[in-house]
Amino acid sequence: MKEQTARRQDGEAGGDRRRLFQARVLDLTDGLYRVALRLTRHESDAEELVAEAVAKAWAALDSLEDESRFRPWIFSVLINTFRSHCRRRGRELSLDDCQDDAGGEPDFSLFDKLHQPFLLWWSNPEQDFLNKLLGEDLQRAVDSLSECYRAVVVLVILEGCSYQEAADILAIPIGTVRSRVKRGRSLMQKALWMHAREAGIHTATSETEGEM
Amino acid sequence: MGNEHKPIDCEEVLRSLISYLDGELDKAATADIDHHLKHCRTCYSRAEFERHLTELSRKIGPSKAPAELRRRLARLVEGF
Structure with a gap:
């Protein structure tokens, strides 16, 4: 019983x-x-x-x-x-290895490409650029990131995790999350810029081609 | 006392801007950047641009999982 x-x-x-x-x-x-x-x-x-x-x-x-x-x-x-x-699947795991993308390149900033400080007040090229962006442009930019940056970008930017939470989830130090978020954003913005130029969403006005 | 801010320049703001926008700075550092943004049009525009781009990024892809996946998970857990 x-x-x-x-x-x-x-x-x-x-x-x-x-x-x-x-x-x-x-x-x-x-x-x-x-x-x-x-x-x-x-x-x-x-x-x-x-x-x-x-x-x-x-x-x-x-x-x-x-x-x-x-x-x-x-x-x-x-x-x-x-x-x-x-x-x-026998794939080389890139979730934990960011070496490919680091490459020593300085961070890329869309704002620096678009901002024109001496324009008249009603002109706002940054906002114009954002207005033309489609969800699929952003999705393509995120998907273009290598997995090690994508994982951090997805957790922090898309899901709103804190850096500590993302560090716990990925089992990496919080400082690594901080640097990958920054680098991931920069790479994402570069991908958006390249796509915008190729698709004719943005045409060069004052930016210097040599800075790419 | 409460309104005192450490003066910081645009370079310092640029270095910490992403952590600031992600809410990852402590109160004092956040207040220093808040103060700077109130007085610097370029940094304010930069911060607004980054904030807006992040908001747009949050809307990527489906917001919901497919209904079939939810049913599948419910069945899966029932079987445990």
Whole structure:
């Protein structure tokens, strides 16, 4: 009798735990999918990644020491699942290696390219440029980043994570997040600029070609 | 006392602007940049440009996961 009661109580506790986990996962599904989509850049791959991460998170739930840290914890499971996917596909993992893009180039600033301080007050080339940008231009610019910058940009800029939260999720130092956010923005702006020039969205007026 | 700010130049603002816009500076450093932006038209324009670009970037892609993924996850967790 005692055994039956204990089993029933264990079953009820397990059911509660599962329901709580399910509620939290469903709360975070949109964010998990958005991050997965920007990392994989394919809808079906993103769905697979999220589903696999959720299964892994359930299996590793005991490793979550602080319940209030569920959000960064499950995002870190997603990131680690993505790392495993890359390894499984035999791809060189670039999520943790930014060397390719650093290249010693100075940071690029769209504002510096567009701003003209001596224009009349009603003229605003920066705003004109932003008004012409489409969502797909921005998406293309984010997707053009190598994974190591993209992961930080997606977490901080798109999902609004703090630097500390992004550092915890990616298991990298906060100083690295700070420098990658800055560099990632710069590379994103350069990609936007190049696309704007190629697509004729912006035509050169006063900027110096040699500065590119 | 509360209105005293460390005077900072445009170079310093430029170095910290991204951390400032991301809300990652401490109160004193934030107040110093706030103060500078009130008096420097170019830095103010730069900050507004970066802020606006970030806002546009936040709207990239779908805001919601596909309904089928939500159903799939619900079924998956039911099976645990």
